[in-house]
Amino acid sequence: MTLVSFWFIVLVVFWTGFLVLEGFDFGVGMLHGLVGRDEQGRRVALGAIGPLWDGNEVWLIVAAAGMFAAFPGWYATMFSGFYLAFVLLLVALIARGVSFEFRDRRDSRRWRRTWAAATTGGSLLAPLLIGVALGNLLHGVPIGTDQEYAGTFADLLNPYSLFTGATVVLLCLLHGASFLALKTAGEVRRRSLRAGRRIAPLAAAAVLGFAVWTQVMAGNGVAPLLVEAVAVVASVAAALLLGRGRDGRAFAATSVAMAAVVVSIFVNLYPRVMVSTLGPSADLTVSNTASSPYALKVMTVAAVALFPVVLAYQAWTYYTFRRRIA
């Protein structure tokens, strides 16, 4: 395997890791007002992700920075092309990020309600926009042969990408519900299970639709088909497991479903990284956007040395905060 392909895989791991981990934070953010009937309940819900979400979000930063380093051409086109969508994404992430820290700093109902709105709205908007962005990589946007974006904001709002965005949001909701079922006890857990059961059929249907649509639009061999099948099976399994209250397995299933949805976009893309609607010759590929071999080698050494350590201490956080909250 070449270093270029290796770095493509690394980036898939970063994006997948981000959505699997931050995905349940997004879900909890969207659901916290629903599963927590009173202030105590909302606190329990948010407390479940309190020590974890900040570290989870760093996966997005390394995904972006890793892209910049390994595939500058990809990073440059994607980030400048999706400009307004990313401005919105940043607003969502900012509002949501500070809301966790700020909401309990003052004892006033209006203050809390304001930040709760930021938590909910930001947690909805962020996965939606990220889903739309990932969908657009595969659907294709106008890119010139100079690799610069040649479209407008409206070009990003095509049906496939919007559907991908909606699928990611539904999966985040399901993922968040199963996480809360796993991590809380009492009233919040009951309400999370109930919310999860209601969302599950919708999410499973969305994943099925996404898999079929992706296969029809951009089917790229047997391996992608398998990944799409895994996504469908896992989301159906999550629905069944939640129905039986098997929260641990349900959470494992939603994790797999989320991962498979993200991975299916990238396996269908490879070796392209962004499809151009102006013709295949303008497609961005791993080879026409990659950094030099020396830079990739340096990055590989750094990643191989650092990443296992990061995984170890992040896993330790999850272990430290393993208890259910009530």
Added chain:
Amino acid sequence: MSAVDLSRLQFATTSIYHFLFVPLTIGLAFLTAILQTLWYRKGHPEHLRLTRLFGTLLVINVAVGVVTGLVQEFQFGMNWSVYSRFVGDVFGAPLAMEGLAAFFLESVFLGLWLFGWDRLSKRVHLATIWAVAAGGVLSAAFIMAANSWMQRPVGYQLNAAGDRAQLTDIWAVLTNIVFLWAYLHVLAASLVTGAAVMLAVSAWHLRRGTSTEMFQRSAKLAIVVLIPAAMLALFFGGRLGINETKYQPMKIAAAEGQWTTCQPCSFSVFQIGGGNNDQTPKKIIEVPHLLSVLATGTWNGQVVGLNPLQTQYAQQYGAGNYVPNVFIQYWSMRAMAYGGVLVLLVALWGAWLIWRKRLATARWYLRVAIWVAVLPFLMNTAGWMLTENGRQPWIVQGLQLVRDAVSPSNSVTTIVISLSVFVLLYATLGVVDFLLMTHFARKELAPDPDPAPAEDAQSALHFTY
């Protein structure tokens, strides 16, 4: 305004804003870790209360620092796509390493520290705050290495087409002499910022006579850190200046408003006029030889003037204006230097009062010390103005011009929208952050000998967890 100007304005606004929080959190993380270490070693409950107070201030500001840092991470690609393609090979590597080595460390361990009071042993919990502090120090290292490469590109080679700078030597990038001094300078400035805020909060409480014993401790710690940090910041800044004279002579000549070559050069303490790159400001006070010493490190060193440099650059790089905004350079330099000296004097005054055991009752000193906290933020901003404005019109010194680096796909309208959105959002965040800061900084600290129970709303949340 053109798309280039607007993109510049947006980047300047968002990065200056981001950098109000970064040095504060780097400094405060370190000081909070010291406080907690004191508590761990001596078991004095007052140190614990101080740890919690300054830890709260730290967390509020980390929140804003982290989310505004996200904007920085995205903006290179969003607004500067040509730049990103050109430098990604070199510039991307330190950014990615920053994420892997520093941001994970900072964020994960901050979560552990914040929520781990009753989950971790005392010793491990203490280690988590030190990990947070280390994360901040590391992240500054990588970002300064990347930035210094824009000031003095090293360890790269242009590709055959000349449109990509390719990394050839990572060690050259990480041992860039401009980076080494700039990094040390930023670290010292961060300690100055954190310590000045700690001093101000302590002075406020001492003036009111609340928990005098306790806030004398934190005031002492702040002053003990402030004196060497301020001295070092001035010293490292000086060394950085000498290296900039070598590699970015325009930057230093502009900072001194030096239009003609001089030898030996006197330092202009104060001048009137000089706006719009007017070459004949009225110089009020000048100190002989001082500029030679500051810019070259020698008594009679030569400083090449802006006009001869302009002629030289026009020959080397083609026709164009290579002189940065001299007015900004001149006053940024002075804001930083004079502010630094002022902070140092206030710290020394404080040390004298401590020695005379009069700190808690020195009304005038306490009044002044509260307001000194404003200075580091002005100086930090001035520092960036000096270093980034002094790089203009280049985005990478000698390799790429700012006007050639901007994303061609962004219209003026698009950037006006994003700039307005960021300004509004940041202004709101700034107000909220400031209100929370003053609220918590002024709060009476209830005695809290036991780390586990809830003492305010935030730890109630931890407790339910």
